[in-house]
Amino acid sequence: MILDTQKTEKFLIAKITEQDANLEIADKFRDEIFALIEQDNHRVVLNFEEVTYVDSSFLGAMVAGLKKALSLGGDIFLVELKKDIYNMMHLIRMDKVFKIYTHAADIE
Amino acid sequence: MIATLKKILLVDDSAFMLAMLANAFEKESFMVIKAASANEALTILETHKPDIILSDYEMPIMNGFIFRQLLLKNPATKDIPFVFLTTHKENELVMKGLGELQAVDFINKDTPIPVIISKLDNLLSTVRQKQAHAVEELRKAAEAINVKSIPTKGPSFKSFEVGFWHEPYHGYPGGDFIDFIKVNDRYTYIILGDVMGKKWIAWFFTFSYLSYIRATVRFLVSDEKTDPAYILQKINQAICKDEVLKDVLAGLSLLLVDEQTSNVKYAGAGDVPLLFYKAAEDELTTVKTSGLLLGLFSNAVYDSHDITLKPGDRLLVFSDGLIDFTEESGKRKSDYELFKKNVHPYLKMDRSFTIIRGYLQGLLKDGRQADDASVISIYKK
Numbered sequence: 001m002i003l004d005t006q007k008t009e010k011f012l013i014a015k016i017t018e019q020d021a022n023l024e025i026a027d028k029f030r031d032e033i034f035a036l037i038e039q040d041n042h043r044v045v046l047n048f049e050e051v052t053y054v055d056s057s058f059l060g061a062m063v064a065g066l067k068k069a070l071s072l073g074g075d076i077f078l079v080e081l082k083k084d085i086y087n088m089m090h091l092i093r094m095d096k097v098f099k100i101y102t103h104a105a106d107i108e
Numbered sequence: 109m110i111a112t113l114k115k116i117l118l119v120d121d122s123a124f125m126l127a128m129l130a131n132a133f134e135k136e137s138f139m140v141i142k143a144a145s146a147n148e149a150l151t152i153l154e155t156h157k158p159d160i161i162l163s164d165y166e167m168p169i170m171n172g173f174i175f176r177q178l179l180l181k182n183p184a185t186k187d188i189p190f191v192f193l194t195t196h197k198e199n200e201l202v203m204k205g206l207g208e209l210q211a212v213d214f215i216n217k218d219t220p221i222p223v224i225i226s227k228l229d230n231l232l233s234t235v236r237q238k239q240a241h242a243v244e245e246l247r248k249a250a251e252a253i254n255v256k257s258i259p260t261k262g263p264s265f266k267s268f269e270v271g272f273w274h275e276p277y278h279g280y281p282g283g284d285f286i287d288f289i290k291v292n293d294r295y296t297y298i299i300l301g302d303v304m305g306k307k308w309i310a311w312f313f314t315f316s317y318l319s320y321i322r323a324t325v326r327f328l329v330s331d332e333k334t335d336p337a338y339i340l341q342k343i344n345q346a347i348c349k350d351e352v353l354k355d356v357l358a359g360l361s362l363l364l365v366d367e368q369t370s371n372v373k374y375a376g377a378g379d380v381p382l383l384f385y386k387a388a389e390d391e392l393t394t395v396k397t398s399g400l401l402l403g404l405f406s407n408a409v410y411d412s413h414d415i416t417l418k419p420g421d422r423l424l425v426f427s428d429g430l431i432d433f434t435e436e437s438g439k440r441k442s443d444y445e446l447f448k449k450n451v452h453p454y455l456k457m458d459r460s461f462t463i464i465r466g467y468l469q470g471l472l473k474d475g476r477q478a479d480d481a482s483v484i485s486i487y488k489k
Contacts, residue, residue: 024157053440056304060357088442092378093400
């Protein structure tokens with residue numbers, strides 16, 4: 001499993017357990033996040049604590065997950081991003097697509 | 109050669125054998141993943157794709173035969189070259205099942221380790237040669253029907269010098285594309301796009317994207333709607349409605365070069381921000397727009413920037429393959445600011461594009477490349 005999940009009152013926290021979030025695990029990630037969303041977890045918090053690199057294939061899978069969540073009235077939040085990854089997200093305007101917070105506790 | 113390390117998955121229930129093999133393969137620059145059982149190997153394979161698997165045959169709980177059968181059932185693992193490590197008494201058994209199990213080979217446990225390594229090394233070379241051959245055949249076929257994601261030659265300009273360069277990732281065609289659309293003697297559109305994803309899948313989609321872009325530009329220009337931001341908006345709407353492309357995202361830089369005024373109108377969609385070198389001030393600035401990736405939301409709005417180039421000024425348009433790199437530790441990173449700082453001295457007035465290209469080629473050498481990389485330089489003469 002790529003996602004280590006923990007259910008809270010407000011949302012489902014899904015921690016990415018791989019450091020290199022890349023092409024090799026993108027499909028598997030997509031399947032896992034879709035399955036979670038379909039199990040009525042419409043508000044998902046993706047925890048990036050372990051992640052040191054995200055490639056465009058993985059980013060594409062994240063967006064597919066976001067579209068799925070949005071279509072069901074939910075959302076995907078990103079937390080615990082390393083500076084490099086946040087900078088990359090900001091660079092290509094993904095910070096306007098995903099709601100990014102420092103910690104899960106900051107999400108209203 | 110970090111990024112081109114050969115990755116091997118070793119499966120053996122004997123801790124001693126596993127450690128010995130791992131040690132020997134690591135010494136020969138293999139990246140080794142160890143599994144003490146077939147079950148552990150199956151878990152590893154959910155998140156890792158080795159270049160080759162070397163597995164013990166006789167193991168408790170799940171033996172090599174069942175392990176191999178399970179791998180064959182999974183599309184993600186069935187094509188990874190697989191070699192059995194066997195004892196003499198198992199040889200016959202494996203021989204019988206070799207066809208059914210589609211194992212590439214089996215190696216006797218008594219074989220000296222250097223021989224095992226060299227055998228596997230040769231096997232991998234053959235696999236890579238076959239892959240390279242298949243890539244070449246596809247490339248030839250694509251060329252024959254005149255589909256190119258990167259042109260061989262750009263248009264000529266009177267007052268600008270435009271150079272471009274593309275470096276595929278590990279020789280595979282990828283999601284980057286470049287195009288030039290000359291409207292008339294005065295106006296030319298310059299396009300650099302990056303379909304998200306890697307290798308084949310991204311490459312196939314570049315042609316669909318290019319078709320939309322070319323058609324939209326031509327159609328809107330004939331209607332005198334030339335603003336790149338407006339064109340991006342229309343391309344995005346078309347893509348979001350396309351059943352095949354709607355989940356395929358792409359970054360795009362679209363520039364309209366005006367030869368008469370030396371003005372460049374730029375609009376971007378989730379692209380890597382441009383670099384603008386001003387010769388008079390020897391200053392390098394980032395030019396960024398607010399547009400989102402194409403294919404995300406059909407109601408996305410795009411904005412354009414006017415950039416006027418004076419003699420000696422240069423615009424650098426590039427894909428993320430130039431800011432991504434692999435560190436010596438094997439970790440991959442993205443660093444736009446580092447790239448900006450390092451490329452600055454190469455953008456000065458007296459530097460030709462050949463020198464810039466040489467510098468960029470050096471950046472991606474020795475396995476540091478992490479994605480396909482493209483760049484377009486627009487220099488005002």
